[in-house]
Amino acid sequence: MSYNPFSTLLDPAILFFFFGLFAGAVRSNLSIPPPIAKFLSLYLLMAIGFKGGVSMASAGLTWGMVAALGVALFMAFLVPAYTYWFLRSRLSAFDAAAIAATYGSVSAVTFIAAVAFLEQQGVAFGGYMAVALVLMESPAIIMAVLLANTARSRNPASNGDAAVMPSAGKILHEAFTDGAHLLLLGSLAIGFITGDAGKKVMDPFTGNILKGMLAFFLMDMGLLVASRIRELRLNAKVLAAFALVAPLINASIAIGLAYALGLGVGDAFLLAVLSASASYIVVPAVIRYAIPEANPSLYFSMSIAMTFPFNITLGLPLYFAAVTTLWS
């Protein structure tokens, strides 16, 4: 092959991520005001959801769509299950469940970076992949909460405060009405309803300036990652290894399934990225509340300080190289 997928490391948005990392590493006082960071995050969710909805509107129900969503859903159950099983003997049930939720769920920003990657490479993919993103968000969370509840009921020592533990209904409510999750879903629906007419009026906002907004957001992520890396104390080396190896395993499984089902290159790549990515917005929002016994400096730090930077820098070109090699 004559081209180099690692050339995307020279994309402005990715470079701003590196710049953020650098500024954080030299302890610059550079910072994005938190309300802006939140707005950028909402903007990205809106843009990606809307875009996916629009492209679904013009597409019919195809085998590729059914197969891709099937793989997505399968991975959403497989990853948390095997992660929990693997970590249970090494960590508390609560920490194992929290990490399972984190790696079983997905990162919308990693997905957006992957979409930008594909567009840069000129490779097509299905609009329904945004639906895959939505579908993969919740199953792992719900599994993790159930696992934690089981563990909790077996351990009467911690039952003294059961009175204030949120009820199962409340937690399900949290998982399904979380703002990030709902906005993605809502934008997808609105994109689907308004289709090309909607796209025409929204595109200067949701399309044209997306790269710049993403660059700003990734700069902030770089700053955040740098500060989290500094505090990272993963006593168990196995966790550090997990944070870097799990993405490779999950991506490989997804690629294998996509190949077996005859999906296209773009869809296979995005399924790999989704499976490899770990949540750092929706999952912590729900898990801190639902499994307070779990230690965020494990599950959150692994996700944000190791898996996220790995995926958007080395992961994307790696998965893409794997897919194009296999498919060619």
Place this chain on the structure above:
Amino acid sequence: MSYNPFSTLLDPAILFFFFGLFAGAVRSNLSIPPPIAKFLSLYLLMAIGFKGGVSMASAGLTWGMVAALGVALFMAFLVPAYTYWFLRSRLSAFDAAAIAATYGSVSAVTFIAAVAFLEQQGVAFGGYMAVALVLMESPAIIMAVLLANTARSRNPASNGDAAVMPSAGKILHEAFTDGAHLLLLGSLAIGFITGDAGKKVMDPFTGNILKGMLAFFLMDMGLLVASRIRELRLNAKVLAAFALVAPLINASIAIGLAYALGLGVGDAFLLAVLSASASYIVVPAVIRYAIPEANPSLYFSMSIAMTFPFNITLGLPLYFAAVTTLWS
């Protein structure tokens, strides 16, 4: 007629309003950071003012302009007067005055949604309608403050604190220098001064991304409306009825006057919308300070939780259907 004005309910911005309502109703934790909401609000005021100024710059003084501004000014005095007269027997003088100010003044965002509606329908309107918007903001406020002052001076019981009540001069100052009001005025002036040359450089900001910014803003409004609806306790049914019927009456009067004076369809529609709309930014900002005796959970809630959503969902297509039917 072959087309359906209610199709605008499928505009992305309006759909994001419904989405916000939904997210609020299911008590999602979705929220727009307050500084962002304020920025979006300032942005919309700047964009609409600038746009109006630019289109005024290329137009001369016409009969349509004089007539439209005449109707606007007339409505700005008529609505608060009859509202106060109608409510005075049912509420305290302070509440009656505050509601009169609210319904006599206007909502800039409703106006923006109406302009977007017209553009979607491909119907022309005069740039001077932005001047109508500005003209209609203040008269009702000043009338209400005068009415409240009269009521206050008649009631010596509350005079003990007269010492700290703001003076008339201070209140006038507040009404005329309120940030939202001034920004609209300033942008109008700047648009007028810079004309097409200004438009060329500003349009990517004030024009192209407007729809997306409006969508974001209306999503936030949906969230706000949902939370206000929940707290809405309008003991007097008459107030709930008023919040929905007054817009219809006010729009009808405006349409009648516009018809009599031979205005165009676009101008007539916008005058109807302005008359039907109730203020929820400028008026509360001034009235809470100037008439602290009035209860915001009446005047503000009626405006934001009933009249605003009514106008931008059902009101716009209704007024448009009425105007096009009458004019055809």
Place this chain on the structure above:
Amino acid sequence: MSYNPFSTLLDPAILFFFFGLFAGAVRSNLSIPPPIAKFLSLYLLMAIGFKGGVSMASAGLTWGMVAALGVALFMAFLVPAYTYWFLRSRLSAFDAAAIAATYGSVSAVTFIAAVAFLEQQGVAFGGYMAVALVLMESPAIIMAVLLANTARSRNPASNGDAAVMPSAGKILHEAFTDGAHLLLLGSLAIGFITGDAGKKVMDPFTGNILKGMLAFFLMDMGLLVASRIRELRLNAKVLAAFALVAPLINASIAIGLAYALGLGVGDAFLLAVLSASASYIVVPAVIRYAIPEANPSLYFSMSIAMTFPFNITLGLPLYFAAVTTLWS
């Protein structure tokens, strides 16, 4: 000459600056939320840096570039030196050093306004001028800190708290890793690396909406300047004079050097603007920390309330008229 450089006073962005001044003067409650103001500031730094980097990427090393950067660096040492020498007899060593840093360093927003000015006039300039901006930021700060340290070591009275005074290393670190400085540098590098390909994807964000964002930012600056003018108490008239005369002197020297070295009109104008401008972001951020003995209501107020408004209103057309006259 048939055209009028003062016509740029009618640029929308400059008019929004005047509007902000007006709103502040009439004590309107108009305000931009601080996180938005900070975002706009970061955005402008990113946009100008990126743009400069891109245009450097397509240019080789030229005599014009070497000469322009040479003049920039020379001015960055000359201005603080003569400023300190001039003020030392009139003020405390700390105040003199702080003002020297302020006037020796530069204002990125003034530079952006100057670039917009040139683009409006259709005059070319070198992309390396963004490098000149970066080069001129730090030398004055470092000179000032050294001067203040010398003064401090001579005055044993204030030595009691030497324990808590930041060390020289810490201050250098602050000066070089200041967020605004670093972002400018980083964006320049990213623009240089990604070149035209980067420009293509980033331009809707960093280019198209720049004027509108600048207008918003300058409106906020107007509000800020108005509030600072109100508090301005420059007992020493010499300081007020300095704030208005120093820009003229510095611009003249820069123009003279540029002329002698045969630089182009655009580059000469930008060197004049950079030399004339005074810092109000990076310098105060470092100096308040490093020279706490200096009074910000002198150095900061002179810069923001006098020199900044002077430069972006009268200064730009004046310097431009001077350059075009001399070069013609």
Place this chain on the structure above:
Amino acid sequence: MEPVKRIEIVVAEFVLPDLFEILKRRRTGGYTVATGLSGRGDRGVQTGEGTAGEFANACVVIACPEAAITDLLDDVRKLLKLYGGMCLVSDAMWLKH
């Protein structure tokens, strides 16, 4: 260290200019202000939001010698009566520097 009174006043944001005027008139010296607060009180819930900060509260903390507070509290009481809010007074020690 020196004994002072710590006064903590919560009012709606739009009341701040009037409160500052009182503080100026009563010459209490320094104060610190936090804005964008939410809260609940007799006048219902303030969410800290609203496109123009309509529902935001602010909190002003004033450290001042006991002698200075009687007149101040008198004015503050009138303001609270008109616009709602709360005012707490407690004892503290001021670190001289």
Place this chain on the structure above:
Amino acid sequence: MEPVKRIEIVVAEFVLPDLFEILKRRRTGGYTVATGLSGRGDRGVQTGEGTAGEFANACVVIACPEAAITDLLDDVRKLLKLYGGMCLVSDAMWLKH
């Protein structure tokens, strides 16, 4: 003026809804809330940031009569045990208006 207890509770932002429920149940009356705070405690550093406010703390101040606080503090203690945070109680005078 009237003696009250000033209760100051710092918790992670996501704990606020549960805390408000407690305050509602215990009918302590008014409260004031500041969000977007940062801090340090047993659970490490909270930076006040994160794209969804993941690391932000909030502080709730409640002024209420001494009689009302025993049950409240009981519930708050359980909440803090679960989610971390701190609660301080001190004396203050409430300015009646």
Place this chain on the structure above:
Amino acid sequence: MEPVKRIEIVVAEFVLPDLFEILKRRRTGGYTVATGLSGRGDRGVQTGEGTAGEFANACVVIACPEAAITDLLDDVRKLLKLYGGMCLVSDAMWLKH
């Protein structure tokens, strides 16, 4: 509940890193920080604004046992002397959890 000292320090935002260093050195344990505050003091008005937060203050609240504060206050005093600000100390009860 356990008696503690409640220390409340207001400084310009840019002073925070130095203050945190002091808190680290003096091992006072937890603290809570609010930024973006405005205020007035000997050095004039801080508006809480400025494009880089130039005029914003921050408030740090520290609850710690009385024994721990002497050295801390010593360092804080030096910092305030250099950069301005205020520090109040009062009594409070800490709710154990």
